[in-house]
Amino acid sequence: MRAILALEDGTWFAGRSFTGEGEAGGEVIFNTGMTGYQEVLTDPSYIGQMVCMTYPLIGNYGVNPEDVESDRVQAEAMIVKECCKQPSNWRATQSLPDYLRDAGVIGLEGIDTRALTRHIRIHGAKRGIISTRNVPVQELIEQARSLPSMEGANLVQNVEVPGPYVWDGRRPRFVTLDQGNYAWPGPGHRVVVFDFGIKWSILRILQKKGLDLLVVPASFTTDQVMALRPDAVFLGNGPGDPASLTDIVQTVAELTDKLPMAGICLGQQIMGLALGGTTYKLKFGHHGLNHPVKELSTGRVEISSQNHGFCVDFGSSDFYHPTHVNLNDNTLEGFRHKTKPLMAVQHHPEAGPGPHDCRSFFDRFVTMLDETLGKKH
Numbered sequence: 001m002r003a004i005l006a007l008e009d010g011t012w013f014a015g016r017s018f019t020g021e022g023e024a025g026g027e028v029i030f031n032t033g034m035t036g037y038q039e040v041l042t043d044p045s046y047i048g049q050m051v052c053m054t055y056p057l058i059g060n061y062g063v064n065p066e067d068v069e070s071d072r073v074q075a076e077a078m079i080v081k082e083c084c085k086q087p088s089n090w091r092a093t094q095s096l097p098d099y100l101r102d103a104g105v106i107g108l109e110g111i112d113t114r115a116l117t118r119h120i121r122i123h124g125a126k127r128g129i130i131s132t133r134n135v136p137v138q139e140l141i142e143q144a145r146s147l148p149s150m151e152g153a154n155l156v157q158n159v160e161v162p163g164p165y166v167w168d169g170r171r172p173r174f175v176t177l178d179q180g181n182y183a184w185p186g187p188g189h190r191v192v193v194f195d196f197g198i199k200w201s202i203l204r205i206l207q208k209k210g211l212d213l214l215v216v217p218a219s220f221t222t223d224q225v226m227a228l229r230p231d232a233v234f235l236g237n238g239p240g241d242p243a244s245l246t247d248i249v250q251t252v253a254e255l256t257d258k259l260p261m262a263g264i265c266l267g268q269q270i271m272g273l274a275l276g277g278t279t280y281k282l283k284f285g286h287h288g289l290n291h292p293v294k295e296l297s298t299g300r301v302e303i304s305s306q307n308h309g310f311c312v313d314f315g316s317s318d319f320y321h322p323t324h325v326n327l328n329d330n331t332l333e334g335f336r337h338k339t340k341p342l343m344a345v346q347h348h349p350e351a352g353p354g355p356h357d358c359r360s361f362f363d364r365f366v367t368m369l370d371e372t373l374g375k376k377h
């Protein structure tokens, strides 16, 4: 079925929907990963975005119930050159078109994804509409212009979880607190994890490291966190503009004085703002699986998985020193507080999907906790 992608700047592409009738709007960005499309689709950080995969054939290995980063498709749409309709893989339980159709999310194929990607690289990420409606293109362009901008967008509120939960190995299991208290069951360091739209891979790895986790909603206050008597705090990834999250930044600023803390992606951005730094929007973001990142203390270069549109200004706070830099564009990839046990990275060390070069981040977090609190296991 014919479908149009119309951008706010008047550029448009004609292709086909591989999911039937539909319409979607959002910020159009590109992801350079050759694989991992199911993790990309289910990563809550992609809320508000329509993802163009630059690899020309997507869907070959289908989808399965294990490779999910949350309980649903989160991206607004997927754009590919060609979608494979008959997957071949022993783990596949469904094809990509059926998966998207069941989720009510539109898939567009048959457009020149290289031309779209070059356009975004030159002119920056653009708001766009994909539609199968038979209307003049100008109408869709106007519709794209009326979409909210990603800059200033608080999208974390869209994924707020209803309450605290533990990770049961496969999915969240919600718990009831007893007057705000929690009986930590395990012997490991007690870590309160903020869910801003967290990827399940992060929880899977934190749990494997022997940490005792309680995941809390983004709106949890300092008092609510401290009532849980945790040893540390972890800030996960999430969608939207970090600068819009003023209440969360305030809470995290208070907690940085009280507890050791680590953050990934949106977590780094929130911690950076909480420490007095500033954030800005990148022209077209970093979305892919092969971004070279240099660890400054060793000079070691790691190939990282990335998904972000915003970034912490390199030298915007005196409180931390940079630990990692992106070798493609010299942006800040990680920092550590000069005196307190606080650390963060902008890339995705959990790598769901992607190479595992950066996974030592989680060991450094555990080491930081052992050094600050004493060994627990």
Ligand SMILES: NC(=O)CC[C@H](N)C(=O)O
Pocket: 045, 236, 237, 238, 239, 240, 241, 242, 264, 265, 266, 267, 307, 308, 309, 310, 311
């Ligand atoms: N993966 C993330 O946490 C993304 C953070 C933020 N929404 C950004 O686009 O920069």
